[in-house]
Amino acid sequence: MSKYDSVLNKYPIPDTIKVEIKEKLEELKVTKKVAGEVAERCYRAYLTNLMEPGEAAGIVAAQSIGEPGTQMTMRTFHYAGVAEIDVTLGLPRLIEILDVRKNPSTPLMTIRLTEEYAKDRNKAREVANRIEATYIVDIADVETDIRNLVIVVNLDEKALKRKQLTIDEIRKKIEKSLKTEVVEENGNLIVKSEPSYKVLMDLFDKLKKLVLAGIKEIRRVIIRKEDDEYILYTEGSNLKKVSKVKGVDFTRTITNNIYEIYEVLGIEAARNAVIEEAISTLEEQGLEVDIRHIMLVADTMTADGELKQIGRHGVAGEKQSILARAAFEMTVNNLLDAAVRGDRDRLSGITENIIVGQPIKLGTGDVELITRYTRTKK
Amino acid sequence: MVSKIKQPFPFEYTRFEKARIIGSRALQIAMGAPVLIKGTGKGPMEIALEEFERNLIPITVKRKSEGFVWLQKSDYF
Numbered sequence: 001m002s003k004y005d006s007v008l009n010k011y012p013i014p015d016t017i018k019v020e021i022k023e024k025l026e027e028l029k030v031t032k033k034v035a036g037e038v039a040e041r042c043y044r045a046y047l048t049n050l051m052e053p054g055e056a057a058g059i060v061a062a063q064s065i066g067e068p069g070t071q072m073t074m075r076t077f078h079y080a081g082v083a084e085i086d087v088t089l090g091l092p093r094l095i096e097i098l099d100v101r102k103n104p105s106t107p108l109m110t111i112r113l114t115e116e117y118a119k120d121r122n123k124a125r126e127v128a129n130r131i132e133a134t135y136i137v138d139i140a141d142v143e144t145d146i147r148n149l150v151i152v153v154n155l156d157e158k159a160l161k162r163k164q165l166t167i168d169e170i171r172k173k174i175e176k177s178l179k180t181e182v183v184e185e186n187g188n189l190i191v192k193s194e195p196s197y198k199v200l201m202d203l204f205d206k207l208k209k210l211v212l213a214g215i216k217e218i219r220r221v222i223i224r225k226e227d228d229e230y231i232l233y234t235e236g237s238n239l240k241k242v243s244k245v246k247g248v249d250f251t252r253t254i255t256n257n258i259y260e261i262y263e264v265l266g267i268e269a270a271r272n273a274v275i276e277e278a279i280s281t282l283e284e285q286g287l288e289v290d291i292r293h294i295m296l297v298a299d300t301m302t303a304d305g306e307l308k309q310i311g312r313h314g315v316a317g318e319k320q321s322i323l324a325r326a327a328f329e330m331t332v333n334n335l336l337d338a339a340v341r342g343d344r345d346r347l348s349g350i351t352e353n354i355i356v357g358q359p360i361k362l363g364t365g366d367v368e369l370i371t372r373y374t375r376t377k378k
Numbered sequence: 379m380v381s382k383i384k385q386p387f388p389f390e391y392t393r394f395e396k397a398r399i400i401g402s403r404a405l406q407i408a409m410g411a412p413v414l415i416k417g418t419g420k421g422p423m424e425i426a427l428e429e430f431e432r433n434l435i436p437i438t439v440k441r442k443s444e445g446f447v448w449l450q451k452s453d454y455f
Binding site: 052054055366367368369370371372373 | 392401438440
């Protein structure tokens with residue numbers, strides 16, 4: 001408890017602002033009286049920055065994001081970002097975020113490790129091996145022996161060592177997954193098949209697709225040293241599985257796949273992810289949009305407890321007004337379906353009232369006047 | 379933790395409410411309503427504005443608890 005708490009608690013301002021003011025006050029070590037003055041002024045500033053009831057916050061947000069959006073690159077722009085990983089940027093990425101794509105074009109993860117593993121490169125490599133998907137072609141040459149109808153797997157010792165795998169492990173893995181007999185013969189693995197060419201080829205394809213170690217979705221892992229800590233950057237993302245891997249500090253691990261965050265961590269985390277991703281996408285393009293506009297967008301996307309996209313299948317498509325939906329997309333379908341169902345439009349929103357030519361419930365349109373009987377002196 | 383003290387909102391009316399009140403009053407005056415202030419040579423807008431400044435207009439706003447306008451003159455928030 002700081003001595004400034006009692007001063008600040010007099011004012012109904014958000015906790016985050018209180019914390020900020022408190023930090024600054026403690027840094028300056030001012031007296032209680034001065035602190036009171038500061039809090040008062042901060043409160044005034046806070047009030048003048050509040051939006052007035054009736055203001056068109058959504059439209060202001062739309063314009064504030066849309067205007068700098070026109071300057072974003074229209075092309076799908078990939079760049080060699082952190083350690084040669086391709087990242088979708090600019091407008092395509094922003095669209096991806098607002099559409100809540102389940103499979104974004106470039107899923108990435110930033111994985112931080114627990115203390116035990118973070119300091120040592122070999123230990124970090126160990127975790128990376130547990131995460132990165134390893135296929136048979138990464139560690140061996142695979143050939144089909146048509147005369148004997150077997151597949152010969154010529155293992156690469158070096159690759160095996162780097163991946164920290166043993167021949168026996170691989171043998172068991174293949175045997176279990178393909179349900180065939182596998183024998184070891186002077187450093188090679190012989191995968192036996194039924195005496196049929198077709199079965200052999202099928203087996204060969206299956207073997208090539210088999211994930212021997214790691215997580216299927218993680219295509220590549222890059223280890224980088226930042227400060228005195230090794231961090232893993234991955235191409236591909238699977239938050240659920242990565243969080244269970246030994247050595248991963250789950251609390252400091254992030255993905256850019258918002259839908260995955262929503263599924264694993266819940267709606268509040270998803271909201272924060274939407275804000276974070278949208279802001280960083282805009283910032284990367286050198287555009288400055290106030291965070292509150294994006295927070296409004298993120299709030300409308302997550303307000304119902306599920307992550308909805310902005311668009312036909314989400315926020316715009318679930319509007320209760322027929323006219324508002326028809327004005328957005330698929331006009332004829334919407335009107336026809338509504339007519340078949342015998343729907344009513346209650347004309348409670350903005351769009352529908354503009355369509356029918358009525359004053360809208362915004363700004364002066366939302367003010368209801370009544371007679372005042374008492375005359376108060378100012 | 380948040381203390382429930384009454385803090386008046388810094389303004390009595392929002393700018394929309396102010397505009398609406400003055401607008402309605404100016405319309406009344408333009409259509410021949412009795413004027414509540416003295417002085418000549420002013421248009422209905424100026425008269426309405428001055429009446430508003432001096433708090434003479436017998437019009438106020440009705441706020442709905444469920445509507446967009448939710449702040450009372452002194453409110454917790």
